[in-house]
Amino acid sequence: MTDPDDALHAEVVPFGDEIGDLLRNVFGEPVTVDVQWLRGRFVVKPASLAMTIGGEALASLDIEFRCTWDSAHTYLAVDKSTVKVGALLDRAPIFRFEYDREAHSKPTAHIQVHGHRGALSHLLSRARHETPHSMEALHLPVGGARFRPCVEDVLQFLIQDCGFDARSDWKNHIAAGRERWRRYQVRAAVRDAPTDAADILRALGYTVTEPSGGAPPDSIAKLQAW
């Protein structure tokens, strides 16, 4: 796919539409998704959503994907994603669910909780942590690139655990989106460990034949990534 306009319309616009549709179907408000791009890099960002409880706006939901083309210049690859819930009261984040494909000093997929806990600060101080009073300095690992939570998981957490308002049929849209995501991630995980995938298929009764050139190697770096 060499024509940038073709690529945009085949990949980026449907990706933006999918996110916008999910938010509209779950929360009931139309959401415009802005895509800014420059020289093969894209920032996909739905408009900030006011989250309500009992009809009162109390929090903001901000989602952003930073994407580029994969090595074949065919599919979008997510370099970084953020799902951030902030308090309208002080305009500061409460939770951040993040994925950073190139992360080195923190887990690739992680959650940051913006809060305070005296016992934790004490512990971090004793450990000579640089910012012991900032719980958000901790990056809680959540499964790496393949097994990280999807946007739908976060939305369900916000509705079911936190009590934010949603449409009555939100669960159907969340379930369908989560299934799409997990099927996509299963395919990616199979590419990381094809020998294991073949073994499981054989155990299920499939006949699986190795390629003539031998089994493709496992992606050890991806399997071992934090």
Added chain:
Amino acid sequence: MTRVTNVTEAQLLARRDELLAKHGLSLDEFAERARMYALVGDEWADWDELQSIAYLLRDD
């Protein structure tokens, strides 16, 4: 609805300057405040936007 904009480098640099001027900080000062988790209020959202700009400019 998805709205696509092919931004220019000049537009991104102008927006970056606007955000920095709003807070009276240099990019390095802003980055240091973020690194130390010392941001408050709108600084959080504006820091996220500065990082998005850096990504598009390949300054990340």
